[in-house]
Amino acid sequence: GQSLEQPSEVTAVEGAIVQINCTYQTSGFYGLSWYQQHDGGAPTFLSYNGLDGLEETGRFSSFLSRSDSYGYLLLQELQMKDSASYFCVLSGSSYKLIFGSGTRLLVRP
């Protein structure tokens, strides 16, 4: 089967940098995505790694290492509005998304 593990909760200070790690088990997949979900809101797509390495999108960066079954999401210059849940997501040829249980990020002033 497929499974993902990520920390349940992370706390950081406004303006700081935070890294949310994700490890996964799968027999085959296309890539690792990250989604953000604010309380009461819909999940929104942040980033996708189809290849090993770093992808940068503004203040957000995501990394994938297939050999280590590991990825992370890096958020820089944290803002209060970044307080949300972040999900690492496996995607493959079936077009269905396999979500982790999510990491709740709390940004403090």
Add this chain to the structure above:
Amino acid sequence: DAGVTQSPTHLIKTRGQQVTLRCSPKSGHDTVSWYQQALGQGPQFIFQYYEEEERQRGNFPDRFSGHQFPNYSSELNVNALLLGDSALYLCASSLLDSSGIYEQYFGPGTRLTVT
């Protein structure tokens, strides 16, 4: 450009009843997926519809069924409701192309409470 819309926003049902949830995909999208999200958990894939047919199905019982209409909108039906069916039901739309593999657009969800 309208995003994904879902109705109703909230719903309260009694055990054993049946419920129908509705979803309109983002303009131009042809694929609709449904997810169940329990409190404090990540969304779990229920099934996906493309060209009015169920294309993929997750580990959900036959009580969960769906439909896609010619205009790409979709319905999720749940029969014989159980207390454990209480959750946020999310609809997501995408294109069946390379981007659709990882980027889906989610609606705000329907919060279903079964009492």
